[in-house]
Amino acid sequence: MPASFTIIGGGIAGLTTAIALQRSGIESTIFEAAPAIKAIGAGLALSANALKAFNRLEMVKAVTEQGRLLDLFTVYDEKGKPITRVDSRVLGEKYGIGNLTIHRAALHALLHSKIDPSVIHLNKRLTSLDQKADHVVLSFDDGSTHTTNFLVAADGVHSAVRSYLLPGALPRYAGYTCWRAVIDNSGLQLRETSETWGQKGRFGITPLAGNKIYWYACINGPQNDPRFRQYKVSDLLKHFGEFHAPIPVILQQTKDEDLIWSDITDLKPLRRFAYGNIVLTGDAAHATTPNMGQGGCQAIEDAVVLADELRDASDVPAAFRRFEQRRLKRTHAIVNTSRIVGKVAQWENKWLMGMRDFMFRQLPRSVNERQMKALFEVDFE
Numbered sequence: 038m039p040a041s042f043t044i045i046g047g048g049i050a051g052l053t054t055a056i057a058l059q060r061s062g063i064e065s066t067i068f069e070a071a072p073a074i075k076a077i078g079a080g081l082a083l084s085a086n087a088l089k090a091f092n093r094l095e096m097v098k099a100v101t102e103q104g105r106l107l108d109l110f111t112v113y114d115e116k117g118k119p120i121t122r123v124d125s126r127v128l129g130e131k132y133g134i135g136n137l138t139i140h141r142a143a144l145h146a147l148l149h150s151k152i153d154p155s156v157i158h159l160n161k162r163l164t165s166l167d168q169k170a171d172h173v174v175l176s177f178d179d180g181s182t183h184t185t186n187f188l189v190a191a192d193g194v195h196s197a198v199r200s201y202l203l204p205g206a207l208p209r210y211a212g213y214t215c216w217r218a219v220i221d222n223s224g225l226q227l228r229e230t231s232e233t234w235g236q237k238g239r240f241g242i243t244p245l246a247g248n249k250i251y252w253y254a255c256i257n258g259p260q261n262d263p264r265f266r267q268y269k270v271s272d273l274l275k276h277f278g279e280f281h282a283p284i285p286v287i288l289q290q291t292k293d294e295d296l297i298w299s300d301i302t303d304l305k306p307l308r309r310f311a312y313g314n315i316v317l318t319g320d321a322a323h324a325t326t327p328n329m330g331q332g333g334c335q336a337i338e339d340a341v342v343l344a345d346e347l348r349d350a351s352d353v354p355a356a357f358r359r360f361e362q363r364r365l366k367r368t369h370a371i372v373n374t375s376r377i378v379g380k381v382a383q384w385e386n387k388w389l390m391g392m393r394d395f396m397f398r399q400l401p402r403s404v405n406e407r408q409m410k411a412l413f414e415v416d417f418e
């Protein structure tokens with residue numbers, strides 16, 4: 038009998054891993070806690086590195102059709118004066134592949150459509166596991182159990198599998214909290230992707246396919262603040278109402294019920310992702326703050342690398358370790374850089390903000406390009 042593979046979590050990491058494994062000739066079973074495979078959240082940026090991974094899965098055309106190619110990305114100050122600008126088109130032309138933005142629901146639906154529905158088990162929250170030398174026993178909140186030879190943990194930043202292996206590795210709060218929503222762009226007709234760094238917070242705007250806009254707003258504050266839980270659009274207007282156009286109008290056009298709120302967290306880089314017959318992937322392994330738009334992209338890269346290492350592997354734990362070796366350095370660099378970018382972008386001190394904006398304005402375009410190039414370069418083509 039062939040060895041059995043189980044994936045915990047039907048998010049971007051779990052679904053993409055199932056697709057990639059299938060292409061390597063490995064059938065897997067997915068257990069997902071939610072009653073449906075559905076994305077929570079609004080929009081998502083998929084950089085060229087993620088598109089290269091989708092290219093490996095022969096899905097790049099389908100993903101691109103659901104997305105919107107990103108051209109310019111500009112950072113403004115709150116008065117609307119540019120601080121820095123990256124031209125994705127130039128990079129796209131140079132490296133043959135661009136960046137795009139996509140509605141999370143569209144990406145999820147596409148990933149879901151590529152997997153045999155009979156291997157996805159919903160309403161199955163993993164509550165505990167028991168790792169043995171040659172198998173793992175999984176227990177779920179409905180009282181059922183499942184035994185597997187190999188386990189891929191793709192259960193997100195609050196991973197139950199990681200808690201079992203590393204009880205001390207808890208998500209850490211980044212110091213700011215975030216609201217986001219998708220609204221109609223018909224009246225606004227915005228085309229530019231931008232982020233605005235102001236004293237009272239940070240506001241991002243990303244046009245999506247289908248004439249929609251995804252926006253996000255981050256403000257500094259304590260974790261899990263009950264005040265923020267109650268925030269409505271009118272509260273956000275108190276922070277961002279004085280920001281340059283079209284930010285106040287975007288907020289005015291957002292309905293309270295469409296607001297999604299969450300504190301921003303990440304995971305201090307782990308030393309290992311592979312633990313014998315269990316491997317951690319996606320946010321369970323290397324959750325990062327969203328400042329570089331790379332969390333989902335790294336989960337997609339993980340899927341391709343893991344499937345590469347598992348193809349024809351006779352020793353699966355060794356393949357898990359090779360996956361770990363290929364993924365540790367890159368994901369650590371992203372987690373650390375993204376955390377710093379977030380801190381700097383959220384500065385509230387006027388003097389520091391002035392220095393920051395001045396320095397960014399002096400940076401030659403080649404510096405931005407070099408950073409983007411490093412992100413685009415994956416160790417698979």
Ligand SMILES: Cc1cc2nc3c(=O)[nH]c(=O)nc-3n(C[C@H](O)[C@H](O)[C@H](O)COP(=O)(O)OP(=O)(O)OC[C@H]3O[C@@H](n4cnc5c(N)ncnc54)[C@H](O)[C@@H]3O)c2cc1C
Nearest residue numbers: 046048049050070082163192193319320327330332333334
């Ligand atoms: C505000 C914000 C903006 C972001 N923007 C971007 C962006 O532009 N680009 C980008 O690439 N990334 C972005 N990210 C990061 C991205 O959302 C995550 O990195 C990505 O969703 C991780 O996917 P995942 O599958 O590892 O985890 P998740 O998406 O968290 O999926 C985990 C899945 O596991 C399930 N699960 C959890 N626990 C259990 C359990 N015990 N048993 C069974 N199932 C379980 C969950 O229900 C869920 O379906 C952003 C994140 C945030 C917070």
